[in-house]
Amino acid sequence: xxxxxxxxxxxxxxxxxxxxxxxxxxxxxxxxxxKTVTFGDESAVTxxxxxxxxxxxxxxxxxxxxxxxxxxPVHVPGPFVGDTSFTYTATNPQNQSDDATVYIRVxxxxxxxxxxxxxxxxxxxxxxxxxxxxxxxxxxxxRAQNNDEGGKxxxxxxxxxxGQPIAPKQSVEVADGVVNMTAKGSLSFVPDKGWQMEPIxxxxxxxxxxxxxxxxxxxxxxxxxxxxxxxxxxxVIVGFIxxxxxxxxxxxxxxxxxxxxxxxxxxxxxxxxIPPLALIPLIIIWFGIWEQGKISLLFLAALWIMTIxxxxxxxxxxxxxxxxxxxxGASKFQILVHVIIPNSLxxxxxxxxxxxxxxxxxxxxxxxxxAEKGAGKMIIAASxxxxxxxxxxxxxLIGVIGxxxxxxxxxxxxxxxxxxxxx
Amino acid sequence: xxxxxxxxxxxxxLKDVSLDLAEGELMSVLGPSGCGKTTLLNIxxxxxxxxxxxxILNGQEVTGPGPERGMVFxxxxxxxxxxxxxxxxxxxAMKGVAAPKIKQRVDELLEIVGLHDFGEKAVYELSGGMQQxxxxxxxxxxxxxxxxxxxxxxxxxxxxxxxxxxxxxxxxKETGKTIILITHSVEEALLLxxxxxxxxPRPGRIHKEYRLPFAEMGVATDLRDVKKRQDYGDKREEILxxxxxxEEEIMGRKE
Numbered sequence: 001x002x003x004x005x006x007x008x009x010x011x012x013x014x015x016x017x018x019x020x021x022x023x024x025x026x027x028x029x030x031x032x033x034x035k036t037v038t039f040g041d042e043s044a045v046t047x048x049x050x051x052x053x054x055x056x057x058x059x060x061x062x063x064x065x066x067x068x069x070x071x072x073p074v075h076v077p078g079p080f081v082g083d084t085s086f087t088y089t090a091t092n093p094q095n096q097s098d099d100a101t102v103y104i105r106v107x108x109x110x111x112x113x114x115x116x117x118x119x120x121x122x123x124x125x126x127x128x129x130x131x132x133x134x135x136x137x138x139x140x141x142x143r144a145q146n147n148d149e150g151g152k153x154x155x156x157x158x159x160x161x162x163g164q165p166i167a168p169k170q171s172v173e174v175a176d177g178v179v180n181m182t183a184k185g186s187l188s189f190v191p192d193k194g195w196q197m198e199p200i201x202x203x204x205x206x207x208x209x210x211x212x213x214x215x216x217x218x219x220x221x222x223x224x225x226x227x228x229x230x231x232x233x234x235x236v237i238v239g240f241i242x243x244x245x246x247x248x249x250x251x252x253x254x255x256x257x258x259x260x261x262x263x264x265x266x267x268x269x270x271x272x273x274i275p276p277l278a279l280i281p282l283i284i285i286w287f288g289i290w291e292q293g294k295i296s297l298l299f300l301a302a303l304w305i306m307t308i309x310x311x312x313x314x315x316x317x318x319x320x321x322x323x324x325x326x327x328x329g330a331s332k333f334q335i336l337v338h339v340i341i342p343n344s345l346x347x348x349x350x351x352x353x354x355x356x357x358x359x360x361x362x363x364x365x366x367x368x369x370x371a372e373k374g375a376g377k378m379i380i381a382a383s384x385x386x387x388x389x390x391x392x393x394x395x396x397l398i399g400v401i402g403x404x405x406x407x408x409x410x411x412x413x414x415x416x417x418x419x420x421x422x423x
Numbered sequence: 424x425x426x427x428x429x430x431x432x433x434x435x436x437l438k439d440v441s442l443d444l445a446e447g448e449l450m451s452v453l454g455p456s457g458c459g460k461t462t463l464l465n466i467x468x469x470x471x472x473x474x475x476x477x478x479i480l481n482g483q484e485v486t487g488p489g490p491e492r493g494m495v496f497x498x499x500x501x502x503x504x505x506x507x508x509x510x511x512x513x514x515x516a517m518k519g520v521a522a523p524k525i526k527q528r529v530d531e532l533l534e535i536v537g538l539h540d541f542g543e544k545a546v547y548e549l550s551g552g553m554q555q556x557x558x559x560x561x562x563x564x565x566x567x568x569x570x571x572x573x574x575x576x577x578x579x580x581x582x583x584x585x586x587x588x589x590x591x592x593x594x595x596k597e598t599g600k601t602i603i604l605i606t607h608s609v610e611e612a613l614l615l616x617x618x619x620x621x622x623x624p625r626p627g628r629i630h631k632e633y634r635l636p637f638a639e640m641g642v643a644t645d646l647r648d649v650k651k652r653q654d655y656g657d658k659r660e661e662i663l664x665x666x667x668x669x670e671e672e673i674m675g676r677k678e
Contacts, residue, residue, distance in 0.1 A: 320500035328514035329490030342504035419503040422547035
């Protein structure tokens with residue numbers, strides 16, 4: 001909730017500031033600037049690139065601020081680290097009371113530390129001082145009365161912390177933390193957690209980057225990063241190509257022939273809404289968990305999309321164009337090659353973009369289930385060892401590659417079918 | 424020609440349409456919407472098989488589309504994945520004519536329609552009027568015996584339209600092709616019709632036929648001068664009157 005509030009306020013403040021600054025700087029030339037009606041005019045709405053940049057920066061700022069990152073100047077309060085202490089009041093069966101102090105050293109995650117040295121502290125009365133160490137974000141249990149004189153006698157108990165009475169299952173706030181009393185009368189100290197995320201939940205951005213550098217140099221579990229990503233890409237491309245090789249001719253046949261259309265319509269319409277992920281169990285049963293299974297899955301993921309898009313491409317041919325070609329003396333085969341196929345290419349490219357996206361998502365999911373190498377396998381293996389930085393790195397990598405695939409497909413579309421949407 | 428309608432009804436799109444067209448004639452077909460102009464053209468082109476009767480061209484019955492009957496469509500129906508040059512050369516290329524020969528022919532035709540600088544452009548970069556010029560050139564490249572035009576200038580603005588009317592007349596005279604032109608513009612039908620066929624709806628039939636001098640005149644003089652003539656104006660009024668009557672009849676029947 002806090003993070004959401006911060007995010008929304010950054011959004012609003014950036015919007016306001018941008019309006020103040022850019023409102024004066026941006027030139028008022030150009031047709032869009034002269035339009036008085038922009039609300040509801042789709043053509044007047046373009047992505048504000050400044051907003052895009054601020055948006056990405058904001059995400060990293062928040063990420064950094066909550067993970068004690070070096071990339072952000074300000075951080076939300078972190079967990080308490082260092083030395084602290086509280087005093088407890090013990091009462092013996094004779095109803096005599098005495099105070100003693102518990103010295104605590106809270107160490108940062110991942111560092112070793114020793115208990116605070118209390119040998120030089122003067123000890124008076126029957127209650128004796130204690131020392132304990134505890135990790136940040138953790139809690140430490142201490143039986144403070146164990147070293148007290150008569151502390152193991154029945155009826156000897158701790159009755160107050162820093163002067164505030166305490167009983168089993170109650171807690172008292174002290175400096176830098178909270179003291180809880182367990183049902184059996186032991187004390188547990190929980191240092192302040194602050195607002196920052198533990199690295200095991202969310203590592204800082206630079207931890208992810210350094211992990212990325214490390215993994216791309218040394219690999220993870222004896223598999224290089226390139227191999228992991230390469231295997232995933234290889235599966236996607238092989239599955240997609242197989243799906244296209246079967247799906248596109250099938251789509252053409254369905255678009256051109258009644259019998260084919262009737263025969264395959266129920267199959268295609270039935271298979272289309274089934275998410276490829278639902279097929280994973282069956283694919284594993286049939287083909288096993290190795291390459292054959294994964295490629296069959298991706299083949300099925302791409303097949304129906306490509307079939308439907310090429311069928312739509314054929315159906316979308318303007319009949320006047322076909323008539324014109326016949327009137328110019330073209331044969332059926334010539335019409336297929338020179339009119340129907342080029343006319344359906346834009347649709348097929350749209351389908352290919354969708355299919356590549358679906359395949360990429362499916363391959364990662366399939367690798368999560370079972371794989372030896374692959375981007376999905378890498379993150380599932382890392383998650384089992386709680387290497388959250390690798391998991392996050394993997395997710396970012398998967399996203400970047402998926403985005404890259406889409407950009408490549410769009411560029412290919414622009415060069416190969418420049419007439420798209422211009423008939 | 425009878426069409427079946429869903430629900431068991433049928434509609435007579437055309438009835439007893441019989442006409443002879445001599446070589447080199449320019450005939451325009453005019454009529455209110457729904458009178459079967461386009462159906463007639465589709466039958467002549469061979470895209471529809473008539474339920475009765477036949478179309479004979481050069482002593483042969485028409486059974487399907489063929490290169491001896493070229494078509495020009497309202498929206499050009501150009502192949503936007505080809506350059507202008509490839510579009511114009513499509514017919515000869517399909518026949519397997521050698522590339523240099525095609526190139527020469529295409530250059531000639533582009534010159535005729537006034538697009539010699541646009542050969543390498545993509546068709547979607549051209550304006551509507553230019554696209555129709557390409558469509559005309561593409562049709563001529565195949566050297567058809569008959570050119571069928573289905574409201575070829577219908578989608579153009581008034582100024583471009585007038586220019587194109589001049590071009591059609593010029594091509595007709597220069598190439599000596601037989602042309603059937605469907606239109607819903609009375610002016611266009613008068614200007615571009617050596618013969619003018621007025622059709623009536625329900626069932627689609629020939630209502631009246633004219634033989635007109637304006638097309639011949641238009642070849643030699645400015646089209647605007649033709650339009651100013653007294654007899655042109657009279658004819659236009661007469662035909663407009665006729666078509667309005669038919670339209671009113673249709674509306675009356677509907678109510």
